Amino acid sequence: xxxxxxxxEIKKVVSLSKLAFSDTEIEKFxxxxxxxxxxxxxxxxxxxxxxxxxxxxSWRQPPTNPDxxxxxxxxxxxxxxxxxxxxxxxxVPKVVDKQEE
Amino acid sequence: xxxESVKNFTIEDYIHGFQKKEFSPSEITRLFLDRIQDLDxxxxxxxTIDEEGALKRAKDLEDKKFSDAELPPLYGIPIAxxxxxxxxxxxxxxxxxxxxxxxxxxxxxxxxxxxxxxxIILGKTNMDEFAMGSSTENSGFRPTRxxxxxxxxxxxxxxxxxxxxxxxxxxxxxxxDTGGSVRQPAAFCGIVGLRPTxxxxxxxxxxxxxxxxxxxxxxxxxxxxxxxxxxxxxGQDERDSTCAPYxxxxxxxxxxxxxxxxxxxxxxxxxxxxxxxxxxxxxIKKIIELLSEEGFEVINVSLPHTDYALEAYYIVAPAEASxxxxxxxxxxxxxxxxxxxxxxxxxxxxxxxxxxxxVLRRIxxxxxxxxxxxxxxxxxKGMKVRTLVKNDFDQCFQQCDILLTPVTPCLPFRFGExxxxxxxxxxxxxxxxxxxxxxxxxxxxxxxYYDNLPIGLQILSAPFQEAKLLAFSTYLEKRLLVPAPFIxxxxxxxxxx
Numbered sequence: 001x002x003x004x005x006x007x008x009e010i011k012k013v014v015s016l017s018k019l020a021f022s023d024t025e026i027e028k029f030x031x032x033x034x035x036x037x038x039x040x041x042x043x044x045x046x047x048x049x050x051x052x053x054x055x056x057x058s059w060r061q062p063p064t065n066p067d068x069x070x071x072x073x074x075x076x077x078x079x080x081x082x083x084x085x086x087x088x089x090x091x092v093p094k095v096v097d098k099q100e101e
Numbered sequence: 102x103x104x105e106s107v108k109n110f111t112i113e114d115y116i117h118g119f120q121k122k123e124f125s126p127s128e129i130t131r132l133f134l135d136r137i138q139d140l141d142x143x144x145x146x147x148x149t150i151d152e153e154g155a156l157k158r159a160k161d162l163e164d165k166k167f168s169d170a171e172l173p174p175l176y177g178i179p180i181a182x183x184x185x186x187x188x189x190x191x192x193x194x195x196x197x198x199x200x201x202x203x204x205x206x207x208x209x210x211x212x213x214x215x216x217x218x219x220x221i222i223l224g225k226t227n228m229d230e231f232a233m234g235s236s237t238e239n240s241g242f243r244p245t246r247x248x249x250x251x252x253x254x255x256x257x258x259x260x261x262x263x264x265x266x267x268x269x270x271x272x273x274x275x276x277x278d279t280g281g282s283v284r285q286p287a288a289f290c291g292i293v294g295l296r297p298t299x300x301x302x303x304x305x306x307x308x309x310x311x312x313x314x315x316x317x318x319x320x321x322x323x324x325x326x327x328x329x330x331x332x333x334x335x336g337q338d339e340r341d342s343t344c345a346p347y348x349x350x351x352x353x354x355x356x357x358x359x360x361x362x363x364x365x366x367x368x369x370x371x372x373x374x375x376x377x378x379x380x381x382x383x384x385i386k387k388i389i390e391l392l393s394e395e396g397f398e399v400i401n402v403s404l405p406h407t408d409y410a411l412e413a414y415y416i417v418a419p420a421e422a423s424x425x426x427x428x429x430x431x432x433x434x435x436x437x438x439x440x441x442x443x444x445x446x447x448x449x450x451x452x453x454x455x456x457x458x459x460v461l462r463r464i465x466x467x468x469x470x471x472x473x474x475x476x477x478x479x480x481x482k483g484m485k486v487r488t489l490v491k492n493d494f495d496q497c498f499q500q501c502d503i504l505l506t507p508v509t510p511c512l513p514f515r516f517g518e519x520x521x522x523x524x525x526x527x528x529x530x531x532x533x534x535x536x537x538x539x540x541x542x543x544x545x546x547x548x549x550y551y552d553n554l555p556i557g558l559q560i561l562s563a564p565f566q567e568a569k570l571l572a573f574s575t576y577l578e579k580r581l582l583v584p585a586p587f588i589x590x591x592x593x594x595x596x597x598x
Contacts (some may be wrong), residue, residue, distance in 0.1 A: 005469065017423065017468045018430070019461065020449035033466055036524055040412050043482050046489070053484030054491060056313035057299045057540030059564065062342045077206040083437035090432055093444050 004034050102128070104136050104269055108587045111325045112178055115272070119177050120169050126159040126177030130221050133179045137223065137270045143591045145245045146255075146265035148184050149192050149225040155179065158221045173219035174333060180215065181271035183262050184225040185232055186317065187306040188212050195308050196228040196240040196258075199429050199436045199455030209306020210338045211275065211317055218333045223271050226261030230457045231426065232282050232310045234258050235529040238520045239459040247289060248588050249553060253513040256286030256529075262320045263290040267586045273330060274320045279310050280414055281508075281533025283318040284545035288508035288557020291547040291586040293574075294320045295327045296533075298564045299540030300345030302331075303338030311421035312343070314414075314537050322585040324546065324574045328352050331567065347565060355572035364573060366392060366399045367501030371407035372532055377510045380551035385507055385558060388548055388581070395580075402500055404493040409486050410535040415527055416470050416483030417538070422460075423467030429455065462523060491539040498541075498563035503573055506532055508545045508557030532559060542567050544574050547583045555586065 005013075007023075007030045014021050014029070021029065084091035102124055107115075118124050134152050141147050162177055182188060185195045187205035189212075194200045208216065216222075229239035237245040237260035247255040248268035255264040259276025263286030266274050276283040278296040287294025295318045302317045309315060319330040329352075336349035356364075368389060373382050393399050431437035431451030438450035456464070470479035497504060510531055519525040536543040541564050548558035560577070562570040 009469075010465065013465055013469045013472060016472060017452075017464050018427070018448045019453050019464065020446075021453065029462065029465060032462060032523060033469070035522075036415065036466060036527075037469075039524060040416065040479065040482075042412050043409060043486055046406075046409060046486065048482060048485040051485040051488050053481055054487040055484055056343070057491075058343070059300060059345045059347070063337070063339075063346050064342070065339050074206045078434075081202075081204060081206070081434040083431060083435075092432055093441050093447050095444050 005030060005037065102132065104132060105587065107132070107272070108269060108585065110272065111323055112175065112273070112329045113325065115178055116172065116176060120172065126162050126221060127156065129177060130155050130159040130179055130223075133223055133271055140248075140268050140270055140591050143246065143251065144248060144264055144268055144270070145243050146226055146261040146268065146270055147181070147224045148194060148196070148227050148242060148261070151191060151222060151224045154191075155221050155223050162219060162221070173217070174329065175215060176219035178220050178273065179223050179271055180220045181223050181226050181262055181265045181274040182212070183228055183259050183274070183276045185228060185277055185308040186212065186275060187308070188222060188225070191225060193225070193308065194241070195232070196230045196242065197456065197460070198241040199451070201241075201436060203435050207306065210303035210340060211334045212306065214334055226259070226265055226274060228261055229258035230460050231308070231422070232258040232277055232279055233422070233459050233463055235281070235285055235526055236514070236520065237261065238516065239457060241457050244516065246591070247513050248591060249291060249555065249586055250513065251592050253515050253554075254289065256289030256513065258282040258286075259294075259320065260286045263287050263292060263294065266290070266292050266320050266322060268588060268591065272322065273326050276318055276320050277307055278316050278318050278533075278537065279314045280418060280537050281530040283320060284508050284533050284543060284557070284559060285530060287320055287545040288547075288555065289513040291550070291555030292320055292322055293324055293327050293547070294318060294545045295331060296537065296543050297331060297335065297567060298345070298542045300343055301350065301542070301565070301567070302334050303336075303341040303344045305338055305340040309425040311418040312425065313421060314418060324571060324578050327544070328355075328571050328575070331571070345565075350567050354568035355575075356569060358576065361572050361576050362396060364397065364502040364569065365500070366397050367402040367497055367504040368399060369402050369404045369407070369497070369504060369506060371404050372506035377507055378512055380512060381507045381510070381556050384549050384551070384556045385505065388558065388577075389505065391580070400501055402497045402504065404497055404535065406486065406489040406493050407535050410490045410538050411527060411531050413483040413486035413490065414534045414538055415466070416479050417487060419463040419467030420470045420480050420483070421467070423464045423471065426456075426460070426464055431455075459523070487538050490535050494536070494539045494541055494563075502562065502566075502569055504561040506559045506561065508532060508559040512551065512554045512556070536561050540564060542570055544570060546574055546578060547585070548581055549583050
């Protein structure tokens with residue numbers, strides 16, 4: 001495991017996470033995350049070569065439901081909680097600039 | 102009637118009182134609402150108090166004029182719900198500014214079941230933001246105090262639920278446990294908290310943090326109420342495919358005292374290390390001695406990977422969280438950053454302003470652990486260690502029926518004591534995380550006090566063996582006779598909290 005993550009790597013991860021931090025915040029986060037990741041080094045003491053990973057606990061094959069639509073009366077109520085709605089559509093800032101059209 | 106007169110009540114006692122017309126659901130609801138009004142301005146256990154809804158519900162229940170035989174099992178029982186469990190028409194903030202104005206358009210499966218059983222919902226309780234924390238200091242609104250010592254934390258993340266039950270603002274509450282978030286606050290507040298087997302209770306309507314770990318569990322003042330609530334809430338749900346396809350728990354499956362006495366008790370040295378506060382380890386050793394004297398067979402077992410579970414958890418849980426929390430983008434619901442210049446800025450500013458520090462930290466950590474080049478180094482390793490932790494428990498429960506451990510290595514700590522160092526805070530969950538990683542059931546019960554601070558005993562069993570676990574807990578509760586907490590009032594100090 002790498003011993004430390006650089007602020008530039010943190011910056012990349014912050015961007016992948018759809019977040020935006022100032023340079024000062026990036027510095028602070030780098031220190032905190034590095035402090036946590038240092039502890040992960042402990043896992044290198046274990047021989048994990050022949051161990052299979054457990055992503056989730058399932059006691060039996062997960063059941064499936066019949067592929068049937070269900071009517072749900074909550075549409076208006078759901079839409080009413082959106083930050084911006086016009087004519088039943090969710091409104092977001094323009095995605096494509098004029099020049100690119 | 103006054104609040105002190107119900108301090109030792111079980112759900113059964115309330116039901117008998119209703120049947121004998123000693124009091125009505127409206128009177129009981131009023132009693133708890135008044136108590137909330139008295140204490141909560143200093144305690145901060147609730148984020149939403151639904152006074153109007155609760156009183157209307159009590160009246161509606163009374164108007165139905167049930168005969169004794171038809172009375173639903175939780176008729177008129179007031180309950181507080183952690184603010185990450187959806188209730189139709191009430192706010193579900195998850196303790197986060199990003200969901201500050203979010204009103205849930207549906208009921209979680211557990212809420213549907215509880216409503217059908219006759220409960221009266223008093224309100225929604227405070228928590229660490231998105232259940233990420235062990236003290237409620239990460240709440241996006243304000244921390245909750247520990248009713249037993251207002252200068253100390255109530256634990257977390259279900260700290261509001263634990264504090265309100267300990268302070269008797271509600272007789273029972275629901276919380277959720279991802280790495281210890283029901284058991285640790287139950288221990289810090291001196292009450293009972295159950296994390297059931299993964300998949301025993303539907304997660305539909307529980308806002309996701311780490312889906313492979315999240316479980317809903319009750320917080321109560323006695324084991325009997327935990328059994329009653331668990332019986333009603335457990336069972337398969339077609340809306341949650343991770344909900345195990347097994348019949349619901351039934352209290353009739355609990356073994357009798359003769360069979361309880363035949364249970365083999367396991368003690369693991371990994372849980373009684375030098376890092377545990379001697380007040381806690383001494384108390385637990387005394388209980389082990391007591392059980393030996395009573396004829397229980399006590400054996401030493403080993404869970405050699407215990408020490409690695411915490412690190413593996415802090416890879417796996419943030420990885421899942423970074424994915425689950427991608428949905429908060431300001432498009433469909435919740436907070437949106439004002440006047441973004443473009444779509445990208447709307448996403449990044451909404452998330453950066455809407456989430457608190459610990460949530461941001463875990464999103465970044467989780468994204469890092471899943472990112473190209475680091476997946477094998479971190480996430481894959483975390484999942485492999487999870488296998489080893491689970492195997493430890495599988496082997497352990499071939500040798501014993503139940504395992505006794507502390508819930509936490511420390512007594513309730515003071516505000517600010519651990520919040521400056523995230524890793525120190527993570528260590529508060531070191532004994533609750535391994536069982537969460539393995540998906541096995543575990544309960545925290547109050548086994549005594551040290552300097553007026555409660556000590557939590559954790560009892561664990563093999564998956565789906567809650568009948569054994571709860572029967573033994575009932576036995577031990579009767580044997581230890583530790584009083585549930587009761588406070589007259591709460592010192593209104595540190596209003597700035």
